[in-house]
Amino acid sequence: MAQYIPSPRDWVREQVELYERSGGTQGTTLRDTGLPVILVTHTGNKTGAIRKTPLMRVKDAQRYVLVGSQGGAPKHPVWVYNLRADPNVEIRDRTEVQRMRAREVLDPAERARLWQLAVAAFSPYADYQAKTTRRIPLFVAEPLS
Numbered sequence: 762m763a764q765y766i767p768s769p770r771d772w773v774r775e776q777v778e779l780y781e782r783s784g785g786t787q788g789t790t791l792r793d794t795g796l797p798v799i800l801v802t803h804t805g806n807k808t809g810a811i812r813k814t815p816l817m818r819v820k821d822a823q824r825y826v827l828v829g830s831q832g833g834a835p836k837h838p839v840w841v842y843n844l845r846a847d848p849n850v851e852i853r854d855r856t857e858v859q860r861m862r863a864r865e866v867l868d869p870a871e872r873a874r875l876w877q878l879a880v881a882a883f884s885p886y887a888d889y890q891a892k893t894t895r896r897i898p899l900f901v902a903e904p905l906s
Contacts, residue, residue: 806843827863
């Protein structure tokens, strides 16, 4: 079994630990905003290790929209490369955990619709996109059938 490598960022590591330690009853919102987050468990594309990333909770029916914003930074978050290399993920949404497969959204019409959902869930995404020259990637995580 692959080894889990916690995030080097203190707040991320602490949120993941609280979320999991509580069984999904605590640590389920973004810092002090009250906005819901999910935990995405994925495989490191270079290390093969297990990685865990809290992301904003953006739902589209039974699917989750994963937004690679990184606050509008000039580079994609590392998890984007991980999902491109291995789309198999586990999503923890509060107390519910399910295996899913992620795919990058490339179709312009689907992307436009999902981007609007993402901005409706977390309005700073619009500012993040305006702040960076890169196109913020979107993924859809769908339940395994």
